Amino acid sequence: MNLRPLFLILLVLLFVFQKSACASSTEEADNRLKKAVGEVVAITGHAPDRKALQEGVKPILDENISFEAMTRRAVGPGWRQFTPDQQKEATQLFTILIIRTYTAKFTPGELPVVTFKTPVTPAPGRVEIPTTSSYKGSQYDVVYRMEEADSWRITDVVIEGVSMIANYRTQFDSEFKQGGAPAVINALKRSLASHS
Amino acid sequence: MKIRAFTMLTLLAGLFLFSGAASAAILGAAANGSAGDNDGNKAESKTSIAAADDLDEYSNVASVPDPIQPVNRGTFWLNHQLYRYILKPISKTYDKIVPSPIRRGIFNVFDNLEYPDRVVNDLLQWQPKRAGYETEKFLLNSTVGVAGLMKVSNHFQTLAALPRTDTGLTFAKWGCTHGCYIVLPIFGPKSARDTVGFAGDVALSPLFWFSLWFPSAAWMPAVSTPDSLRNLHDKLGAYDAATENTLDRYLAARSAYIQYRKQAELNQSRSK
Numbered sequence: 001m002n003l004r005p006l007f008l009i010l011l012v013l014l015f016v017f018q019k020s021a022c023a024s025s026t027e028e029a030d031n032r033l034k035k036a037v038g039e040v041v042a043i044t045g046h047a048p049d050r051k052a053l054q055e056g057v058k059p060i061l062d063e064n065i066s067f068e069a070m071t072r073r074a075v076g077p078g079w080r081q082f083t084p085d086q087q088k089e090a091t092q093l094f095t096i097l098i099i100r101t102y103t104a105k106f107t108p109g110e111l112p113v114v115t116f117k118t119p120v121t122p123a124p125g126r127v128e129i130p131t132t133s134s135y136k137g138s139q140y141d142v143v144y145r146m147e148e149a150d151s152w153r154i155t156d157v158v159i160e161g162v163s164m165i166a167n168y169r170t171q172f173d174s175e176f177k178q179g180g181a182p183a184v185i186n187a188l189k190r191s192l193a194s195h196s
Numbered sequence: 197m198k199i200r201a202f203t204m205l206t207l208l209a210g211l212f213l214f215s216g217a218a219s220a221a222i223l224g225a226a227a228n229g230s231a232g233d234n235d236g237n238k239a240e241s242k243t244s245i246a247a248a249d250d251l252d253e254y255s256n257v258a259s260v261p262d263p264i265q266p267v268n269r270g271t272f273w274l275n276h277q278l279y280r281y282i283l284k285p286i287s288k289t290y291d292k293i294v295p296s297p298i299r300r301g302i303f304n305v306f307d308n309l310e311y312p313d314r315v316v317n318d319l320l321q322w323q324p325k326r327a328g329y330e331t332e333k334f335l336l337n338s339t340v341g342v343a344g345l346m347k348v349s350n351h352f353q354t355l356a357a358l359p360r361t362d363t364g365l366t367f368a369k370w371g372c373t374h375g376c377y378i379v380l381p382i383f384g385p386k387s388a389r390d391t392v393g394f395a396g397d398v399a400l401s402p403l404f405w406f407s408l409w410f411p412s413a414a415w416m417p418a419v420s421t422p423d424s425l426r427n428l429h430d431k432l433g434a435y436d437a438a439t440e441n442t443l444d445r446y447l448a449a450r451s452a453y454i455q456y457r458k459q460a461e462l463n464q465s466r467s468k
Contacts, residue, residue, distance in 0.1 A: 077251045101441040138430060161459020162438065162452045166257035170451040171443040187443040 026119050029127040029152040033144055036064040036154075037114055037131075040106075047108040054103050061102065066153035067095040073155070074168040075184060078176040086181045093188040094168075100192075101164065102157065110136060127152070258451040258458075260387060261376045268379040272446050275384055279432060287428045299429070301345040306403070308337050308344025313400040317361045321369045326467060329358055359463040363400070364393025368461045377450055384435070385453035 039060045047053035071087075071094040072079050082090060106112065112135040120128045125148045133140045145156040156165045175187040262268065291299070311334040318327035333349040341348040349355035367389050375388030386394060398404050438452035439445040 072251060073253055075251075076255060079251055097441055104440050105437060138433075159437070160434075160456060161462070162455045163254070163257060166254045166455060167438070167448055167451045168443075169254040170258055171447045174447055175443060191441065191443050 025148065026121055026127050029146045029148070030116070030119050030129060032064065032152045033129050033146065033154070034116060036060055041111060041114065044106045044108060045111045049108055050103065053106065053108045054099055057103060058099055061099055064154055065098070066147065066149065066155050067091055067098065069147065069149075069153070069155045070094065070098060070165055074165050075172050075176065076169055078172075078180070078184075082181045086185060090181070090185055090188065093185065093192060096192055097188065098164070105159070107136070114142075258454045260374050260450070260454045262450065263376050264378070268377065269446050271379040271381055272384075272449065274381065275379065276445065278382065279435060283428060284432060287432055291429060304337070304341070304347050305344040307347075308334060308341070309403055310401060312402055313363070313397050314361050316400055317363055317366045320366045321361070321464070323467075326358065326361075329355060333358065357467070359467045360460065361464060362393055363396030364390035364457070365460060365464055366396075367393055368457075369464065374454070374457070377454075384431075385449050387454070387457070390457065 040057050043056040043060070044053060047056055068091050071091040074094065075082070075090065079087065112133045115132045115134075117130040117132070120130070122128055127146045127148075129144045129146065131142045131144065133142050141160055143158040144154055145158065146152050147155045156163055158164070171187075172184055175183045179186075294302075311330065315327050315330045315334075318324075318330055333355045336349050336352075336355070337344045337347060340346075364387075372389050374390070378386050378388055378391055380386050380391065383394070434452075435449070439448050442448035
């Protein structure tokens, strides 16, 4: 019996299945991001002040951002030298800083118009979703990097080519070289205290 | 007359000074190689063992030699005070007094007049097609857009999507790397390459030369040249976005600048 046609059909089916699985996965990330951004924009429109804005968006960001992955990558290889307690503390502090940084881009009461472009898949389990935000008369290119673990979560936000995580990485590197994990945690505490 | 002399002297002295500093810096950086990167490269060699790890993903995104960091930090501090106590209040007052559509119109007029800078750089980068689009954009905005007040070209996808170009990006296209990082007084973060490029951009600005010949146009360099008062609002916004909620403002601004320029290079190479 000649199995070649059957083998070919199976190969084609496998390819089609993989393509559609990848597309549906990307679509899932895309939908998740659209929902999250929509909710943040709605809260921005109603928030009376910055504090209310931060408190309002926190649950949405908690649900959609992987703060642990962000902290790990912002620290870099030095992360392995953190004890589990230090990792937990650094993540908690960095979470507050990320929420402040993200919400600082918005002014309560002013609505940005966000246009979503076609997502790109740089590697399996990773999606980059380019968007354009029109805000206060200017246009900004914002790329959301997402990764799939238990669900799709944001791991970096790149505004006009400037990656939030790469930016913190430079700063964490400098602190880590000066005094290891305690120096990073102290610097985070100092930064949060000075901006509160 | 006094204002004109002051503006001219400041601008020219600045340009010559920075061009000289940039040349010296390029030579210095070339001599030192990347050894001058106080923050990044030493750490990279120590941690190269983890190269395949996701923890190392961002290790090389924004590295640039910074051999004169103490001087740069001093200038950065001075600039920060200048932004905070002088330029920010000026920008806020300007925003309050001048309605947004008029501000946008003024911005557009001067942006349109930077056409020679863009078209010359397009040609220097051997991008005749892009130079053609720039010319089309200039003619359209100058005529239908009433002397550039309205950016009519934004209604056409090809013209709206044209990437911004400058002399620094032309040097990048020719293969020049950043050299070392320099913080210029008033103008802020630059690399050695972009500092020389900035001088080139000013030299290609028709308003700069116009103001040299006509005393009544002495104020023009202050608003027409790149990174000038015209861009103050956007520049301060970008500065705040990059340096608020940080552990070290200086490092944050340096990283943001280098990443931003890398993206500009990428946008140029993508556009044909």
